[in-house]
Amino acid sequence: MSKHLKYAAAMAAVLAVGELSAASATEGYFQHGYGIRQKALGGAGVADSTDAMALSINPAGLVHAPRQFQAGVSMFSPRRGFRGSGGPSFTPSGDIESDSEFFLVPNFAYSRPMSNGAVFAIAAFGNGGMNTTYAGNLANPACMSPPLPSSTGVYCGGATGVNLNQLFISAGYAIPIGDNVSIGIAPVLGVQAFEATGLAAFSFDPFGNPLTTNPMALTNNGTDYATGFGVRFGIEVALADNFRVGASYQTKVNMSEFDDYAGLFEGGGDFDVPANYTIGVAFDITENVTMMFDWRHIEYEGVDAVGNSPLTMAQFGSNGGPGFGWENVDAYKFGIEYDTQGPWTWRAGAAFNNNPIGSSDVTLNILAPGVQTQHYTAGFAYRTSERGQIEFAVMYSPEETVSGIEITPAGPNPGHNIELNMHQYDVSLGWTFTF
Numbered sequence: 001m002s003k004h005l006k007y008a009a010a011m012a013a014v015l016a017v018g019e020l021s022a023a024s025a026t027e028g029y030f031q032h033g034y035g036i037r038q039k040a041l042g043g044a045g046v047a048d049s050t051d052a053m054a055l056s057i058n059p060a061g062l063v064h065a066p067r068q069f070q071a072g073v074s075m076f077s078p079r080r081g082f083r084g085s086g087g088p089s090f091t092p093s094g095d096i097e098s099d100s101e102f103f104l105v106p107n108f109a110y111s112r113p114m115s116n117g118a119v120f121a122i123a124a125f126g127n128g129g130m131n132t133t134y135a136g137n138l139a140n141p142a143c144m145s146p147p148l149p150s151s152t153g154v155y156c157g158g159a160t161g162v163n164l165n166q167l168f169i170s171a172g173y174a175i176p177i178g179d180n181v182s183i184g185i186a187p188v189l190g191v192q193a194f195e196a197t198g199l200a201a202f203s204f205d206p207f208g209n210p211l212t213t214n215p216m217a218l219t220n221n222g223t224d225y226a227t228g229f230g231v232r233f234g235i236e237v238a239l240a241d242n243f244r245v246g247a248s249y250q251t252k253v254n255m256s257e258f259d260d261y262a263g264l265f266e267g268g269g270d271f272d273v274p275a276n277y278t279i280g281v282a283f284d285i286t287e288n289v290t291m292m293f294d295w296r297h298i299e300y301e302g303v304d305a306v307g308n309s310p311l312t313m314a315q316f317g318s319n320g321g322p323g324f325g326w327e328n329v330d331a332y333k334f335g336i337e338y339d340t341q342g343p344w345t346w347r348a349g350a351a352f353n354n355n356p357i358g359s360s361d362v363t364l365n366i367l368a369p370g371v372q373t374q375h376y377t378a379g380f381a382y383r384t385s386e387r388g389q390i391e392f393a394v395m396y397s398p399e400e401t402v403s404g405i406e407i408t409p410a411g412p413n414p415g416h417n418i419e420l421n422m423h424q425y426d427v428s429l430g431w432t433f434t435f
Contacts, residue, residue: 026397026424027331027353028300029164029368030276032375033057033393034107034125036072036430040379040393041335042349044292047236047246048282048337051432052109055123055172057278058248059184060234062119062174065111072391072430074105080132080369080422082362087415090201090408091154091363092140098161099133118175121186127166127273132367134160134198149200154366157219160198162367166273167191168253170232180238185231190253190273192226196264196367202316206410213317214263221260226271228255242284249277252302263317266304274299274306280333292335292349300326300356310364310407324368325361329353345381347393350374359404362418369420371400379428387434395426 026032033043035053045054049061052070081097109123136152136159143156154160172186199219202211212218230253236246253273262269280294301307308323316322331353338346355373357365379393403419405412 026372026375027296027351028298028326028329028356028370029166030127030298030329031105031125032331032333032351032377032395035070035109036379036391036393036428037347037381039074039395039426039428040347040349040377040391041292041337042333042351042375042377043296043331044280044294044333044335044349044351045282046234046248046278046280046294047244048290048292049236049246052111052121053107053123053125054111054174055109055121055170055186055232056107056125056168058234058236058246059121059172059186059232060174060182060236060246060248062111062121062172062184063117063176063182063236065113065119065121067112067435068432069108069110069435070430070432071108072106072428074426074428076103076105077101077425078103078131078422079424080420082366082369082421083419084406084416085419086417088142089406089413089416090142090156090410091366091406091416091418092138093416096134096138096154099135100131103131116175118173120171120173122169122171124167124169126168131163132161132369133163136160136198150198153198155198155201157198157200160367161196163193163195163223165193172232174234182236184234186234188230188232188250188253190228190230190255192255192258192271192273193223194226194258194261194271195223196220196261199264202409204409211315211409212263213268213315213321217260217263217269218316219264224258224260226255226258228253228272230254230273244282245280246282247277247279249275251275252299265317266308266321266323267319268317271305272303274303288339288341290337292333292337294333296331296333298329298331301328310361322364324365325358326356326370327354327358329356343383347377347379347381349377351377355400355402357402357420359402360407362402362404362420363407365420366418369402369422371402371420371422372397372424373400374398381432389432391428391430391432393426393428395424395428397422397424399423
């Protein structure tokens with residue numbers, strides 16, 4: 001696909017839902033939940049999807065959705081940065097914070113039951129999280145020695161950071177099989193936008209040897225776009241009147257290449273969306289109270305641009321070249337919902353996952369400090385009429401840190417330590433109308 005066609009596809013998709021901003025560095029760079037209900041439940045619900053946004057977690061759950069339209073927006077605030085300490089270094093010492101601390105992340109979904117008991121739905125939602133913005137005038141004593149590209153910046157390249165947006169547009173179909181089983185399928189169109197700045201120091205080592213296959217496609221090339229396709233499958237089984245199990249699997253979304261960053265990402269700009277799957281249960285404790293537990297597995301190691309080690313002895317952009325060193329993520333999600341049978345429904349949840357970033361990979365992950373491992377959530381739905389309701393959710397993720405020695409273009413620097421840090425807040429508001 002030509003760059004112009006990629007741009008047109010990206011703009012058409014983004015205009016469909018409004019501006020989608022990156023920043024959801026929660027379980028790696030996947031959001032902990034997509035619709036407002038999921039967000040309030042810690043992301044749980046693969047066995048208890050009851051609305052149109054089931055498409056984003058388990059399309060089989062669409063069989064419980066009426067004809068409805070949902071729209072929501074999250075105000076996401078990640079506070080991220082790093083601390084440098086020790087002797088002479090390539091990166092700055094002291095506490096350095098990333099700018100751009102507030103992001104709007106929208107989503108919408110529409111579901112429509114059919115005469116045969118099946119349900120059709122469409123939805124748009126997104127990921128983000130590889131997002132940092134470090135000031136261009138950031139003092140860095142190491143940058144005073146030529147031939148570094150700039151006298152300031154995290155990596156002596158002036159303003160430094162990355163910005164990744166991932167938008168998914170999905171159409172799904174679910175159908176019941178007998179009284180206790182439903183299955184669903186949802187093709188997914190992925191649209192990505194990416195930009196990197198301030199990485200020119202990774203073009204050559206101090207001896208003039210190239211560190212990238214293409215120095216002109218490494219950094220500071222503006223925003224590039226990529227598109228691709230995948231599929232999500234789902235099943236839900238009622239083992240008893242008050243107990244359900246559910247599972248979903250999304251294939252890897254094979255994306256077109258970021259041509260403008262072919263010298264950064266492995267394989268000449270290849271950056272796919274990792275495969276992931278979720279298994280869970282839902283238990284109705286009483287008629288009004290439901291508890292949920294999910295396990296989600298995200299295969300970051302299956303995407304070389306993300307999973308390959310930054311210490312790989314190869315050039316950036318080459319086949320099998322360096323990545324960010326992220327490990328696979330396993331997330332455990334708990335949610336509880338209390339329906340008062342009146343206008344109010346109350347929700348709470350928590351999610352816990354391993355940190356994908358190891359201590360040997362902190363230097364490059366200054367760009368993408370996705371270190372969060374805990375998320376605590378709460379929220380409610382309030383029925384304003386027989387057909388309409390508003391939904392609200394909040395999330396707090398306490399500070400997490402990962403530290404390790406600095407790795408420079410010239411090699412390891414054990415005399416200098418880098419500690420990544422982040423904590424997050426998220427406030428979400430949505431509206432649902434049932435026809």
